Amino acid sequence: MRLSVQEAPFDLGAESVAFAGSVAGAGAVVTFTGIVRGDGGLTAMEIEHYPGMTERAIRAIAEEAVARWHLTDALVIHRHGRLAVGEPIMMVATAAPHRGDAFAAAEFLMDYLKSRAPFWKKEIGPTGEAWVAAKDEDEAALKRW
Amino acid sequence: MIEVRYFAWLRERIGERAEQVDTTAATVADLVDELAARSEGHALAFADLKSLRVALDQQMAGFDAPLAGVREVAFFPPMTGG
Numbered sequence: 495m496r497l498s499v500q501e502a503p504f505d506l507g508a509e510s511v512a513f514a515g516s517v518a519g520a521g522a523v524v525t526f527t528g529i530v531r532g533d534g535g536l537t538a539m540e541i542e543h544y545p546g547m548t549e550r551a552i553r554a555i556a557e558e559a560v561a562r563w564h565l566t567d568a569l570v571i572h573r574h575g576r577l578a579v580g581e582p583i584m585m586v587a588t589a590a591p592h593r594g595d596a597f598a599a600a601e602f603l604m605d606y607l608k609s610r611a612p613f614w615k616k617e618i619g620p621t622g623e624a625w626v627a628a629k630d631e632d633e634a635a636l637k638r639w
Numbered sequence: 640m641i642e643v644r645y646f647a648w649l650r651e652r653i654g655e656r657a658e659q660v661d662t663t664a665a666t667v668a669d670l671v672d673e674l675a676a677r678s679e680g681h682a683l684a685f686a687d688l689k690s691l692r693v694a695l696d697q698q699m700a701g702f703d704a705p706l707a708g709v710r711e712v713a714f715f716p717p718m719t720g721g
Contacts, residue, residue: 528721542647544713547697572720584721604721612694613720614647625648628717 495560495568497552499543501575506582513569517589520566524596525587526604532579536619541574541583544612548572555606563599565590570603572613605635641706643674645684646715649691652684667693668702670712684714692717 496513498504506527514523530539556568569587577583586603590596607613615626644657664670675685685691693700694713706712 542650544644544646544694544697544715547694547713550697608721609718611720612646612715612718614716615719616647625716626719628719632719633717 495556496571497549497556497569498571499545499548499552500571500573503573504571504582504585506585509569509571509585510587513567513587513589517567519591520589520596521591522593522596523587523589524593524600525585526600527585528583528604530577530579530581530583534619536579536617538579538618539577539583540616540618540623541577542614542616543572543574547612551611552607555603555610558606559588559599559603562602563588563590563595565595565599568599568603570607572607572611574613576618602639605632605639608632609636641670641709642711643670644711644713646713648716649684649714653678653680662706664706666702666706667695667700667704667712670706671702690716 510525552570556570560568565588567589572584586600588596588599609632617624617626641660641662642657643660645653650656662670662673664673671685675682688702692715693702695704695709696711
């Protein structure tokens, strides 16, 4: 399991290839990538996190995913700092014997990272800066698990 | 002494990332009452507890949680990762 909270960009292709190449015994790999959207003239996103707690929270979420879906491996990369529109913010990858588990675990990881890992997003656009408010549907999404 | 840390708009309203606080507060709620009295920015930051979350020694907790033995308290808005 590789978990990384980093400011630096990551190479989506290289990470995907390395992950898929390291998962002996898996029959399925699912990857998800989050990209900074340019809604409403948005030019950049500033992501703040809580060093120490962030890594701990991601580890707890990933360990739960591995246990619930019998994953053979999981990868989470989440960036912080200032990111331009179009840049990857984060990726998750899951490996499992069968695709159902890999898809479900990837969605679980995404839902929990949105609401339970200590990151805060600020949007920077033509009218200034604004912190992104948590959405009720993000919290509701946790209930299905 | 407790290290109190602030994140996102809470940090901006208070104007500090962290403060060393000498307190005998028994619970998080008691500590919030003390902090809110420190400045206008603090009062504004703590005006609506429903819009805040708290972590004690980097574990999520409630506002009724006891502070005995806690070294680090963090306040922040609901998380928006992903």
